[in-house]
Amino acid sequence: EVQLVESGGGLAKPGGSLRVSCAASGFTFFETWMNWxxxxxxxxxxxxxxxxxxxxxxxxxxxxxxxxRFTISRDDSKNTLYLQMNxxxxxxxxxxxxxxxxxxxxxxxxxxxxxxx
Amino acid sequence: xxVMTQSPLSLPVIPGEPASISCRSSQRLLHSNGHNYLDWxxxxxxxxxxxxxYLASNRASGVPDRFSGSGSGTDFTLKISRVEAExxxxxxxxxxxxxxTFGQGTRLEIK
Numbered sequence: 489e490v491q492l493v494e495s496g497g498g499l500a501k502p503g504g505s506l507r508v509s510c511a512a513s514g515f516t517f518f519e520t521w522m523n524w525x526x527x528x529x530x531x532x533x534x535x536x537x538x539x540x541x542x543x544x545x546x547x548x549x550x551x552x553x554x555x556x557r558f559t560i561s562r563d564d565s566k567n568t569l570y571l572q573m574n575x576x577x578x579x580x581x582x583x584x585x586x587x588x589x590x591x592x593x594x595x596x597x598x599x600x601x602x603x604x605x
Numbered sequence: 606x607x608v609m610t611q612s613p614l615s616l617p618v619i620p621g622e623p624a625s626i627s628c629r630s631s632q633r634l635l636h637s638n639g640h641n642y643l644d645w646x647x648x649x650x651x652x653x654x655x656x657x658x659y660l661a662s663n664r665a666s667g668v669p670d671r672f673s674g675s676g677s678g679t680d681f682t683l684k685i686s687r688v689e690a691e692x693x694x695x696x697x698x699x700x701x702x703x704x705x706t707f708g709q710g711t712r713l714e715i716k
Contacts, residue, residue, distance in 0.1 A: 535705040590699075
């Protein structure tokens, strides 16, 4: 059974940093592209970014609002995906979901990140 | 960036009646391999999104056959042949041809 379990959310101040993780199981993580999608309170889904597999260079792509502030990485030995968020803004407040590669068959339960003074 | 536009944004439906949601993209989503990179998701209240339709017209595993997807190029449609109470939630289209973008979402409610 495929499982994606996010952790590490919480409260941060504007300008601060936070790292969220996604533990994956039930599929061949090392060969799967992985994505982060977020949802601000009462709003729709917004793609954050993705990381390709090691064989494709672990290349990353980001949405414009988070580019140069957020970094996606992966540890294939731990089957874990990471999202490092720096220079946080209040508008980064959202639930962050990890997903597999498109089409997004599997989603985690999400982790809440709140950025507030 | 490819912009996805859904309509309507709110859809009240009587149980047993059909429903239809439109999704238009600012650029064609048809790849040279013949596939349209357009998916549909449903986010039920309090839950993570779930995949309904992929590559415009393919039902995901376990999705009831009352859901169907159609369209090509820039115009796509999700149809529910007979709405049930469990279909309540927000429906999103998403393109993955160039990066990834979602539509604004369509909230389906039961009348």
